[in-house]
Amino acid sequence: FVFLILSWGTWQKDVIIQSDAPDTLLLEKQGNYIVSYGSKKDDYEYCVSEYLRMSVIYWDLIGQLHSMNREEILTCIQSCQHECGGISVSIGRGPHLLYTLSAVQILSMILWNMFRVYRNKMALLLEILGGKLIRDSLFVQWQLWLYWGSWMLLMWKRQLNLSCMNFDGGFGCRPGSESHAGQDSCLLLVSCTK
Amino acid sequence: HGRLKVKTSEEQAEAKRLEREQKLKLYQAATQTVFQKRQAGELDESVLELTSQILGANPDFATLWNCRREVLQQLEVQKSPEELATLVKAELGFLESCLRVNPKSYGTWHHRCWLLGRLPEPNWARELELCARFLEVDERNFHCWDYRRFVAAQAAVPPAEELAFTDSLITRNFSNYSSWHYRSCLLPQLHPQPDSGPQGRLPEDVLLKELELVQNAFFTDPNDQSAWFYHRWLLGRDCFFPQLIPRTPCLLLKGTVDGGPGSPLAVEWRTPEGRNRPSHVWLCDLPATSLNDQLPQHTFRVIWTAGDAQKECVLLKGRQEGWCRDSATDEQLFRCELSVEKSTVLQSELESCKELQELEPENKWCLLTIILLMRALDPLQYEKETLQYFQTLKAVDPMRAAYLDDLRSKFLLENSVLKMEYAEVRVLHLGHKDLTVLCHLEQLLLVTHLDLSHNRLRALPPALAALRCLEVLQANDNVIESLDGVTNLPRLQELVLCNNRLQQPAVLQPLASCPRLTLLNLQGNPLCQAEGSSEHLAELLPSVSSILT
Numbered sequence: 245f246v247f248l249i250l251s252w253g254t255w256q257k258d259v260i261i262q263s264d265a266p267d268t269l270l271l272e273k274q275g276n277y278i279v280s281y282g283s284k285k286d287d288y289e290y291c292v293s294e295y296l297r298m299s300v301i302y303w304d305l306i307g308q309l310h311s312m313n314r315e316e317i318l319t320c321i322q323s324c325q326h327e328c329g330g331i332s333v334s335i336g337r338g339p340h341l342l343y344t345l346s347a348v349q350i351l352s353m354i355l356w357n358m359f360r361v362y363r364n365k366m367a368l369l370l371e372i373l374g375g376k377l378i379r380d381s382l383f384v385q386w387q388l389w390l391y392w393g394s395w396m397l398l399m400w401k402r403q404l405n406l407s408c409m410n411f412d413g414g415f416g417c418r419p420g421s422e423s424h425a426g427q428d429s430c431l432l433l434v435s436c437t438k
Numbered sequence: 439h440g441r442l443k444v445k446t447s448e449e450q451a452e453a454k455r456l457e458r459e460q461k462l463k464l465y466q467a468a469t470q471t472v473f474q475k476r477q478a479g480e481l482d483e484s485v486l487e488l489t490s491q492i493l494g495a496n497p498d499f500a501t502l503w504n505c506r507r508e509v510l511q512q513l514e515v516q517k518s519p520e521e522l523a524t525l526v527k528a529e530l531g532f533l534e535s536c537l538r539v540n541p542k543s544y545g546t547w548h549h550r551c552w553l554l555g556r557l558p559e560p561n562w563a564r565e566l567e568l569c570a571r572f573l574e575v576d577e578r579n580f581h582c583w584d585y586r587r588f589v590a591a592q593a594a595v596p597p598a599e600e601l602a603f604t605d606s607l608i609t610r611n612f613s614n615y616s617s618w619h620y621r622s623c624l625l626p627q628l629h630p631q632p633d634s635g636p637q638g639r640l641p642e643d644v645l646l647k648e649l650e651l652v653q654n655a656f657f658t659d660p661n662d663q664s665a666w667f668y669h670r671w672l673l674g675r676d677c678f679f680p681q682l683i684p685r686t687p688c689l690l691l692k693g694t695v696d697g698g699p700g701s702p703l704a705v706e707w708r709t710p711e712g713r714n715r716p717s718h719v720w721l722c723d724l725p726a727t728s729l730n731d732q733l734p735q736h737t738f739r740v741i742w743t744a745g746d747a748q749k750e751c752v753l754l755k756g757r758q759e760g761w762c763r764d765s766a767t768d769e770q771l772f773r774c775e776l777s778v779e780k781s782t783v784l785q786s787e788l789e790s791c792k793e794l795q796e797l798e799p800e801n802k803w804c805l806l807t808i809i810l811l812m813r814a815l816d817p818l819q820y821e822k823e824t825l826q827y828f829q830t831l832k833a834v835d836p837m838r839a840a841y842l843d844d845l846r847s848k849f850l851l852e853n854s855v856l857k858m859e860y861a862e863v864r865v866l867h868l869g870h871k872d873l874t875v876l877c878h879l880e881q882l883l884l885v886t887h888l889d890l891s892h893n894r895l896r897a898l899p900p901a902l903a904a905l906r907c908l909e910v911l912q913a914n915d916n917v918i919e920s921l922d923g924v925t926n927l928p929r930l931q932e933l934v935l936c937n938n939r940l941q942q943p944a945v946l947q948p949l950a951s952c953p954r955l956t957l958l959n960l961q962g963n964p965l966c967q968a969e970g971s972s973e974h975l976a977e978l979l980p981s982v983s984s985i986l987t
Contacts, residue, residue: 294499295496295498295499295500295501332501333500336473337500337501338500338501338504340500410619410622411619411622411623411667411668411671412619412667412671416580417580417584418584420584420587420623421580421583421584421587422580422583422615422616422619422620423619424580
């Protein structure tokens, strides 16, 4: 099908990138920043941003895969997994789609073998959501269904639901929602895999 | 003494650090208490009090919204209706204050949705008014728009009213992508099509009114993309949309001389690539005994099991082929039907856009719209001019050059298909057209000779499998690296691939499935330089008698 992605950009709001701007992703610097950030457990901002912790670990890993303590991370993820199969953003929090995704991404990066162990529990989660069973204990953000769903598709290869496609060819959070670059990029990535 | 003691910057820093430490202690204490109480099952108002302190500053703390919901559910059972009403009022007030702090927090909006969904007598009018207020502050806040859609659905607000709301926003400020988007959802709702008809169409009077509205918008502010995007969508509203037909057809074979009815043959349909996916082309094999050489003709009728569609074609004795075909021009395959009125409107739009383009030569939206209008009006008549505009557009927007090349290729192919109508064409010349991509290949089902030479194709894609009658394919002088589409072509005899980018013999694997391929020309490809490639090729394609490298 024809895919007109919102690649036109907002014309008059384009930022002019100077010719001397860095053009490589400074992975090491990013990793170092996040690692040092993690050591500030007594820092107010660190604690307040705990609702992002699992995702932070994921982004951290991109720059520091070789030097990360795998055991520590795996233990952390394990302690964040709940009965229903979902994974919370950090210890003691409620299971959450976004952070289940981050954890899945982390696991797939670290140890593909071990991921299979978690995969069975994830499959259970998928079944629950597929059956439209919403449990209050699981903070289901339907708005992010597509984001999560598309990444899960990457792993499990199921049928895409195009009900969220809009007049401009982009995708929104739910049917009827405006096109959102986050959804677009996920679905683009998914559609590129066979 | 009596002078104000002014802190030094060091002292200031220290004071700040202490303040943050204090803040952290309170934060952690509150959080701890909440979790402890939750663990112990003490879901009471104190939890509400504590969570409101934390959420007020940090509404993204998702787990706490969960806690609040658990408490509210508990209290629902315990409290009297009056007490509950007070509680709900307080909750709504609290939510609004959270929204003022951060109007884009998923957690807050979700909680409000949840709450409103549970109330016995929700005040939807107030919620709509809340949305209007928040959209006044930020008319692109998609959280608010989504919430508004939720409210409109719950309160059964007529789409016409919501459309009027978008009217008011657009009149105030044309640069309103969200409003245009909402219109694109509301209009089809307001004008539903019968199930049997093509979906997504809009009645002409509605279309013309929208065109007028959107024209005002992009002439007032040509640099805003919203209106141009919406206009493009409008241009496509009358077109034929191919629909997925879930029913499988059955085949009825009539073979008797006296024209008596035959009984339906059970056949299995498959796609050319063998994958069970939606496809333009379907194949079936007839039972060996179904054709009788003695008969002067056979009539094939394909019936969709619901009985609402039928196609029939005749195979004459001694012939290899027979077909029935709907004309591309009759069905307006690539563009919409034009009434006199619509044609006039689009023509004047085209003229106005050309004037605008002279004033704003750097405006890419205008250039693209000119192209789209010309396609809508008369693709063949405007072909030359369209190609010129593509040149200009590529110069103005070089970052989208590849996309534009592909779009241009698509339009050229459409034109070729349209031109084919004026002669029963089985030989198609598409060489030297600067094509970067192939599409609408299912329209070329009857083509026996296809010339794709001297273009910029990178691949012969899987969709090429639709060309079941293809005998000769010239694809030399392209940049082809992949031949996935040259599979199971039952009549392909000759394939010319000189001067491409075929790297290794393995790339030619798909060709092994073409039973009649006898001539293959690979001269001028990188693979010719490789050691032992001739042997490898002979091994790969044993039935191809002539392989030129």
